[in-house]
Every structure is written in structure tokens, then in C-alpha cells.
Amino acid sequence: MSSPEVLVIGGGPAGVSAALELARAGIDVTLCEQGPRLGGAIHRQPDDPTQSVRVPRSHKQRWQAMSDELAASTVKVLCRHMFAGIEATGAVLLEDRIHGRLVTRRPAALVLAMGAIERVAPVPGWHLPGVVTVGGLQVMMKSTGRAPDGDVLIAGSGPLLVALAAQMASLGNAPVAVLERSTRLMSVSVIASLLRAPAYLWEAAGYLLTLARSGILPRRGAFVTAIAPRDGRLSVTTLDRHGRERQMLVDRVALHDGLLPNSNGTMAGQHGPFIVRAGDCREVLGGTAALADGRLAAHAVLAQIGKAVRATKVPAAILARERQAQAALNTLFDYSGRDPAQLPDETIICRCEGRTLGQLRSMLSGDDPVSAREIKLNGRFGMGACQGRFCAEWVASFVASQRADGSPPQASEIVGSRWPVKPVPIAAFVTLPPSHPSE
Amino acid sequence: MSDVQSFLFDGVSIPCTGRETIAAALERAGIRVIGTGQGDCTGRYFCGIGACQACLVAVDGARMEACLTPARGGLQVKRILPVSP
Numbered sequence: 463m464s465s466p467e468v469l470v471i472g473g474g475p476a477g478v479s480a481a482l483e484l485a486r487a488g489i490d491v492t493l494c495e496q497g498p499r500l501g502g503a504i505h506r507q508p509d510d511p512t513q514s515v516r517v518p519r520s521h522k523q524r525w526q527a528m529s530d531e532l533a534a535s536t537v538k539v540l541c542r543h544m545f546a547g548i549e550a551t552g553a554v555l556l557e558d559r560i561h562g563r564l565v566t567r568r569p570a571a572l573v574l575a576m577g578a579i580e581r582v583a584p585v586p587g588w589h590l591p592g593v594v595t596v597g598g599l600q601v602m603m604k605s606t607g608r609a610p611d612g613d614v615l616i617a618g619s620g621p622l623l624v625a626l627a628a629q630m631a632s633l634g635n636a637p638v639a640v641l642e643r644s645t646r647l648m649s650v651s652v653i654a655s656l657l658r659a660p661a662y663l664w665e666a667a668g669y670l671l672t673l674a675r676s677g678i679l680p681r682r683g684a685f686v687t688a689i690a691p692r693d694g695r696l697s698v699t700t701l702d703r704h705g706r707e708r709q710m711l712v713d714r715v716a717l718h719d720g721l722l723p724n725s726n727g728t729m730a731g732q733h734g735p736f737i738v739r740a741g742d743c744r745e746v747l748g749g750t751a752a753l754a755d756g757r758l759a760a761h762a763v764l765a766q767i768g769k770a771v772r773a774t775k776v777p778a779a780i781l782a783r784e785r786q787a788q789a790a791l792n793t794l795f796d797y798s799g800r801d802p803a804q805l806p807d808e809t810i811i812c813r814c815e816g817r818t819l820g821q822l823r824s825m826l827s828g829d830d831p832v833s834a835r836e837i838k839l840n841g842r843f844g845m846g847a848c849q850g851r852f853c854a855e856w857v858a859s860f861v862a863s864q865r866a867d868g869s870p871p872q873a874s875e876i877v878g879s880r881w882p883v884k885p886v887p888i889a890a891f892v893t894l895p896p897s898h899p900s901e
Numbered sequence: 902m903s904d905v906q907s908f909l910f911d912g913v914s915i916p917c918t919g920r921e922t923i924a925a926a927l928e929r930a931g932i933r934v935i936g937t938g939q940g941d942c943t944g945r946y947f948c949g950i951g952a953c954q955a956c957l958v959a960v961d962g963a964r965m966e967a968c969l970t971p972a973r974g975g976l977q978v979k980r981i982l983p984v985s986p
Contacts, residue, residue: 496951498922498971503950509921542969544951559970562963579952591933591945598949598968606925724952814954816941846939847954885954887963 465490466570466767469554469735471545474502475749476741477575478528479756480763484573485535487764487771492567494543494556500532501525502577503597504749506604513607516632518665521749545576547881552733557886564890571736571763575756578721578742579851582618583799584819587689588717589810592696596718600626609633612713615698617641617686619795620720621666624680628669631676638712640673642680643719644796645703655790658783661750662791687800689715720797721746726851726877736766751784802860812853814846822857826864834871837861843876847885850877906974910935910958917972924949924956924967935967936980944980957981 465488470481473495481493493500501507505525508514532539542559549555553566580595582588594602596618599610609630614637616623627640656663673679683703690697698710723743740759741752754777761771807820825832825841837843843857844850850857854873862870907914910927917926924946927935935958936944947955949968956967959979967978 497969509918509925542971559965577950579950580948589942589945591935591943594946595948598947601949601968602925602928602946605921606929610928810941813942813947815939847957848952851952852948884951885957885964889963 467492467567468571468573468763468767469494469567469569470573470575472502472575472577472741472743473497473500473539473541474575474577474741474752475504475524475528476577476743476752476756476759477502477573478532479753480573480575480740480760481537481756482528482531482535483757483760484763485537487760487769489764489767489769491536492538492540492569494545495539495541496544496559498541500529500539500541503601504752506601508607509605510607515604515607515629517604517629518661518668520661524749524753544884544886545574546886547883548572548734549881550733552735554735555881555886557882557890562887562890564886569735570767571738572734573738573740573756573759573763574725574743575740575752575759576724576743578746579724581719581722581797581799581855582717582852583719583797584805584809584811584853584856585686585688585717585800586806586809587691587696589813589816590689590691590696592713593689593715593717596620596622596626596716599714599716600629603629603633607633609635610714611635613638613711614714614716615639615641615686615710615712616716616718617643617684617700618718618799619643619797620718621662621791621795622718624666624669624673626716627678627680628672631672631678636673636676636678637716638678638710640678640680641684641686641700642682642795643685643798644794645683646794646796648794652790652793655786659750659787662787685800686715686717687804719799720792720795722855724851726849726854726883736763738762745785747781747784747788751781751788754778754780754784799856802863811857812843812846814848815842817842822860826861831865831869832861832871834875837871838876838878844873849884906972908972908974908976908978910978911980915972915978917974919971919973921972922968923958923960923965923970923972923976923978926972927967934980937983939983 467490470477470493481491484491544557546555546557556565580597616637688699738759740755757777764771809819844854854876858873938944947953951966951969958967
């Protein structure tokens with residue numbers, strides 16, 4: 463057998479950075495990406511290269527440098543290959559979407575760099591068509607090179623809200639409003655922390671300037687309380703910081719309440735390969751940290767398989783700096799979402815199967831504590847096609863708030879950890895040949 | 902936009918450029934409801950990164966996220982019917 467193979471899952475900055483660092487050390491690397499092109503959410507490339515969304519110049523240069531090095535490297539890139547999990551014997555399962563079949567690999571190590579998912583706190587109507595995540599609308603815009611049409615309301619909390627709003631304004635369709643739940647203000651200590659990573663301040667200043675020119679500054683302390691369909695559009699009820707209710711009629715609502723690592727179902731098994739997580743999939747610290755974290759993941763793999771690692775403290779120092787900057791940034795936002803006590807029973811919690819808050823409340827109304835397995839198997843929260851990615855964390859914190867016995871179920875217990883990590887068609891299992899050509 | 906092709910979505914011809922996803926092509930065609938879904942939840946574009954599974958459609962018979970699947974001329978794309986009513 464020649465040099466051991468390392469599999470990297472995820473073609474965003476963390477995955478590409480890890481793959482490049484491994485290739486520099488002479489390792490046989492395969493990089494798998496679920497979508498048709500590399501870049502991840504942050505460096506999503508336009509469908510038509512002549513129509514691109516304005517992104518910070520540093521982002522563009524960073525991705526260009528990585529793409530160039532990747533093209534000249536020995537890294538094998540497999541697009542439209544989704545990580546399906548690690549089965550009991552330790553084989554890594556990939557769903558090859560090009561050929562509609564399952565592929566098995568037995569790499570020496572596996573780097574999981576599957577990015578983040580957005581947290582969206584439930585409100586009545588968040589499951590309606592036309593309601594999207596802020597990141598979802600942003601990747602669509604980066605792909606098409608066009609601002610989404612119609613009247614768009616952006617709401618929730620986080621730096622992504624103003625980023626999307628400013629990019630939309632630059633493309634000629636500013637949102638009708640940006641509702642930022644948080645009322646927290648920039649403090650001296652936050653500015654001091656961000657000065658160590660000044661790119662964030664410049665980026666934010668650029669976005670806010672663009673928005674100010676469009677007359678759309680975020681309304682702080684305001685949030686959405688309900689969304690309902692009306693005449694083919696969306697009727698949105700909002701509350702401002704003074705408790706004033708307002709109705710708006712819009713075409714789309716983009717919601718976002720922070721980011722979570724996309725690590726469901728990625729626990730190491732007994733017989734599986736050495737696993738390292740990298741980038742937002744391990745800890746949500748953003749694109750700059752993802753590059754450094756990808757290198758660190760590669761170093762961990764090299765150490766594990768007995769290859770020499772070039773000693774450098776640079777990536778760890780970048781990670782520490784970005785961690786501090788993100789922590790400072792996060793103090794400015796409020797990811798808590800609507801207080802569950804204010805949500806009506808009809809509010810959908812599980813978006814996959816339409817399970818409601820009323821159904822969850824009635825499950826918890828008995829005298830006996832309810833286990834994580836009961837929540838999933840009987841309540842069907844975390845049971846649907848997204849496998850709890852959009853409800854498990856919220857359900858776990860709601861259950862904890864309703865119980866005082868000190869041992870509420872964790873989101874990871876509700877979700878469980880078994881393959882496939884995403885639904886895989888049965889046809890992919892039966893289409894021959896099911897295995898890697900070398901087996 | 903030189904290479905305009907089209908695929909069928911529940912029998913309706915949808916133009917596509919060859920580099921965009923099925924979700925982007927449906928969005929441009931103004932189609933928001935892209936599946937029957939379960940309970941009160943219809944199929945729709947939501948997260949854009951293949952995580953939420955809300956945009957699953959049948960592409961030549963196989964379930965795939967519209968937001969991750971390239972649109973190609975001649976594809977037969979259909980809304981997925983609910984497992985149970």
C-alpha cells in the first residue's frame with residue numbers, strides 16, 4: 463500500500479486549507495464537496511462569473527489564492543459527493559450524486575469541515591414558503607449575482623443581517639427593513655478586542671455606510687412575532703423596543719439568530735478512522751479562523767499518522783485572536799429568539815414534520831421526566847429529514863427551561879449519532895458497484 | 902446566459918443556464934412551493950446549504966436538495982408527495 467489516504471469533507475475555507483496543508487506534506491488527499499463547486503457558504507462562487515456580488519476584497523483575494531494553489535496541488539477534488547457517515551466497521555460512506563451510488567472509503571484519517579448551520583428561533587409562520595434563512599438568501603444572491611426581488615424583511619440577530627442588507631442594497635434592492643433584536647451597544651472593551659482583528663470593524667463600517675446611504679439602518683430591539691400568508695404575500699407582525707406592534711406586507715422574510723457548528727452525527731465510532739473537525743464545524747469562528755483551523759487539523763492528522771509536522775505557532779495564534787474577536791462580537795447580539803412563553807401552541811417547532819409547540823408542551827405536562835429518546839421517538843422532534851439540525855437545540859433548551867430536575871436531555875442526545883447523517887436514497891445502496899474502485 | 906436550456910418541473914418547462922442549481926432556476930421562475938411536504942410544512946427553499954432538507958425534490962426519480970443539485974436541460978424534476986396524508 464502506498465501513502466495513506468486522508469479524506470477531507472467540505473470544500474469551504476477550512477476543508478481546502480486542511481487539504482492543501484496535507485498535500486504540502488506529501489499526503490494523498492481527497493477533498494469531498496456536497497455541492498457542484500468549492501467555496502463553501504462564505505466563498506460561494508457566482509453561477510455566471512460576469513455577475514458577482516460585491517464581497518470584501520480580502521475575501522476575494524483569499525479565495526483566489528487558495529483556488530490557485532489547489533489547482534496546482536495533488537489534491538483530488540470530488541464535487542457532489544456528500545458525507546453520509548461512518549458505518550460500524552469504520553468505513554466512510556460517501557453518496558456520489560453524479561452517479562447516484564454509495565461509495566465506501568477507508569482513509570487513515572478524516573477531516574470534517576462541514577461548516578456551520580444557522581440558528582433560527584421559531585416564530586409562528588417561519589415554515590412558510592418565502593421565509594428563508596439570512597444565509598440562505600445570501601448564498602442564493604452570491605450564486606445568481608442578483609438581489610432577491612420583491613419586498614424583503616430581514617430579522618433576528620447577528621452581523622450577517624447587515625451584511626446581507628448591504629449586499630442587497632448594492633445590487634439595487636435594499637430590504638424594506640432590518641430588525642435587529644439586540645439593543646446592546648458597542649462598548650470600549652468590545653472595540654478594544656475588535657482592534658486586534660480590525661477587518662471586522664472595516665467590514666461592518668462598509669456595510670453600515672451602504673445601509674445609511676439607502677436609509678435602511680437596523681431597527682434595534684425590534685423583532686418578528688408572527689408571519690402569516692396573505693394574498694400570495696407574507697403578512698408580518700413585529701414588535702419594537704417600546705412594545706409597539708406593527709404589520710408589514712412583504713414578499714420574503716429572512717431570519718437568522720446566530721450560527722451553530724454543523725456537526726450532527728459526526729461522533730467517532732469504535733472502528734472508524736482518526737477524526738478531526740475543522741473550521742465552523744468544530745467551533746464557529748468565521749472564515750479567517752477556518753483557514754488556520756484547517757492547518758491545525760492537518761497537523762493533528764500528520765502527527766497521528768507519524769509524519770513530521772513543521773513547527774509553527776502561527777495558526778494557533780490566529781485562532782486565539784479570532785476567538786477573542788468573535789466573543790467580543792457576540793456580546794453585541796442577542797440570539798435568544800422569541801421567549802417560548804410568548805409563543806402560541808400552534809407554532810411549528812419541527813419544520814420537517816410540522817410538529818408543534820403545543821404537542822411538545824403536552825408531552826412535558828406529565829409528572830415523569832421525558833427522556834431524549836422519548837422526545838425523538840414519541841414526539842418526533844429531531845426525527846425528520848433535517849435530523850434535528852433546525853429544532854433539536856431549541857427543543858433541548860425549552861425542555862431544560864420547563865424542568866428543574868437538573869438533568870435535561872442535551873440536543874446531541876435527542877439527535878443521536880448514527881449514520882446516515884443525512885437521508886440517502888435506497889437506490890444509492892443498491893446501485894452497483896457500491897464500493898471504491900480499489901476495493 | 903448564452904447556454905439556455907430547460908428542465909421539466911411537474912411537467913412545466915423551466916429555463917436554466919447550465920451552471921445554476923434547480924433551486925435558483927425555480928426561484929427565477931417565481932415558483933416558491935416546491936413540494937407538498939408533511940403536516941403544514943410545504944416544500945420550500947430555506948437554508949441554501951443542503952442542511953434543512955426542505956427543498957427536496959425528485960430529480961429523475963431520486964430525492965435531492967434543489968439547492969445543491971445543478972439544473973440541466975432535459976431533467977425531470979417533480980414535487981415529492983407526502984409519506985402520509
